[in-house]
Amino acid sequence: MSTLRLALAATLLTACGAPSLRPELDAVNPPIARRGLPPLPAAPDPAASALLAEPLTPEAAARVALLRHGALAAEVAELAALRPDRQVAWPDPHLEAGLSKALSGDEAPDVEIAVEYPIGRAALLQMRRSAARQAQAAARWRVADAALATAQRARVALLHSQAAEARLAVQIEGLKGVQAAYAVALELRRVGNTTALALARERAAVAEARLAVAQAEAQALSAREAVHRALGLAGAATTWRAAPLAGVPAAEPGTDDREGQAVRHSLALQALDAQAQAEADRAGAAEAGGWLDDLAVGVRTERREGTWELGAMVGLALPLFDGGRGEGAQAEARGAGLRLRAEAAAVDVRSAFRDARDRLLSARRQALHLRDAVIPAREAVLAESLRACNAMQISVFQLLAAQRDLTAARGADVDARLAMGLAQATLHHLLMGGAPMEGAALPAAPQAPAAAADDGGHG
């Protein structure tokens, strides 16, 4: 029995599963495609594997997520439940038949057959389907919005993963620096040239740098797992490599006011509009339903005492007390709430846009300053320190301190480029019509590079 059921279910799924989502995909994909993202696939798309074979960039991660993410596919599947014909169907006629016979006597039994049809509900069908279509449209906008959110979460996760790997490299470089200082101190101690105190200081610095590397490793692993969740990756698909964190783009981001574009493109606002329209339609239907819902016509035939009779009937409810007014008022209240939500959401979008734009401008300037001023300056300090060390004007420990300062600047550079990447992705996401994502775009707390605070002095 249960085997049969499973087989049946499997047959049904095979038969109706993928093809039956075509209308949903056809509705959801155009707005996604218009935003430069790949259409959601009907079945897992091998294109994702090709993307995963290359070093992964945030944009490639976004595409992979759309092609692979299980939760997104589930949302599409659930859309099928909202098809108007599945929500609102033609009412079925009502058939009533009766047979009665007196317990005494030989009279033929009386027969009573009545057919009744709720023509009021049939008349309301188009109104109710219209409301269901609006609700369906709202759900489709929400799924498209969810697709943008999935893409953005993928970008953000990958950026954090790229940054975590870059930070790990910085920490390892920092560790090498303090290990070098320790090697010098160890050798000087071996030949009697320095104190146990000086050696202990260098050893402590190495121990702390090791801890910093371990923490950076844990963060890199965790950030990688977050990518798997954001992209829906498992098994063999988890062997991807991240591309290096991008540098500063050559062009200054536009500072022109494109808040309007973000609002116009907002899928969440479209969904709210559609939902509000659905509620308006529902209110209308409910109002009409007060009169029409119980309107039914029927015919009735009856054989009583051997004689057939034919009759007709009309039935309706008098909308004195309920009249669908409560339902209509509910829909109107929900509609009013949705319109207010839309206004608030537009305010959020505009603010999130300005915030992302400002953060992008600031992060880009900081990243440029690090690239063009801080790091070259620290490199010059290191180069001149090497000259001064060659001239025995400074110690090798001071030379290594200059190297650690350069490493610290490179750590700050990673943070700045991450902040820039996040702001850039957020700005792009909003301009494409994505919804502001609480917290997702906030940069992680900057990591202190290994031993950056060390004064580099030699005790």
Place this chain on the structure above:
Amino acid sequence: MNRRDFMHLGALAGGTLVAGRALGEGLADAPPPDPARVLPGTGGQVAVHTPNGSTLPWRIVDGVKVGHLVAMPVQHTFTAGLEAEVWGYNGQCHGPTIEAVEGDRVRLYVTNRLPEPTTVHWHGVILPNGMDGVAGLNQRAIPPGETFCYEFPLVKPGTFMYHPHADEMTQMALGLVGMFIIHPRRPTGPRVQRDFALMTHEWKLQPGARRPDPGAMSDFNLLTFNARAYPGTEPLVVRRGDRVRLRFGNLSAMDHHPIHLHGHAFELTATDGGDVPRGARYPETTVLVPVGATRVVEFIADMPGDWAMHCHMTHHVMTQMGHDGPVLIGADPARIDPRVQAVVPGYMTMGHDGMGAMGEMAMPFPENSQPMRASPGPFGPIDMGGMFTLLKVRDAGTEGDAWYRHPNGTVAERADPARLEADGVDPDVAFPKA
């Protein structure tokens, strides 16, 4: 001195200036022979030669020797590859040697082209109080742009100096010093054939910087004879058998300098206080020249060769030596360099075998610096710099040779094994505590 004398002196002084500059650029090549010039009217005394320097020219006006000193900023070369913005007189650092004769009356104009007031104090010269040059005490300071006149008779012969007595620390630290030689009208004692004036000085010039730090008090890293660091010092070339006089002056900020001469012994014959009585003189090979004093020594250069003469404070024969690094002697670079090079490519441990080879290493140094640089000598690099020069005692005809030609068998060389054995010397001899 008549007009012809003046012309002769002036031309020669100018010539010396040019020659001194040119010589200072090069290595320690011996200059062409320069027979000591005899000063007229002084009983045959030779003129003082100031290596790397010059002598102030006089104009004789109504029997008065008129000279002109201009205190001014100067671009100076301590040795090839090491230049600096210093202060000097008449476009040079240190100032020209003032040379006159007991009984002369001198009129010295001093023009101030410095950015701050200055004066000139005639150190050790006996003169009227108002000519002594202490700003505020004996005169008002010479403001920038003005020219003051000092005039006094030279009543006492000797070896003296001159320097500012206004913002003394800064102005002397930046090089504003010079020698002031007054020959006796009637010399006593044996005549000298060569007479040299050498000022010792100390500076702090960070490798890569171009201006000495006048605020330095203890960490001087550049030590000079006549504002030159070896190999930029002009050697003292004398003929074998010459009686030689060396006049040292010291206006360093903080340090006395024990100047040691190789190959000879000398006697201290005078200070800026006057002659040392003949009976009080005793032989020495090192003379301590205190700050703010002159010391005059004489000897007969009877040992041919190229002899070192230097301050015996070992840090004073190191140019731009750093003192902040860890001790590296004995360390094994193989245990250090790979680790450091992993983060700083190009790093190389130095000084682990001692500092001697430092000077020959070809590696990038700060611009405009000569840290512990060695210079080529006839047998290999000479790793001394700073307050170091050469006394070249030569036979006639060999004064122009770059380096002394040693007679066969008079240079230390690797020991002959047969000789070692014959002498019972075992290079592998063991010692209990080795």
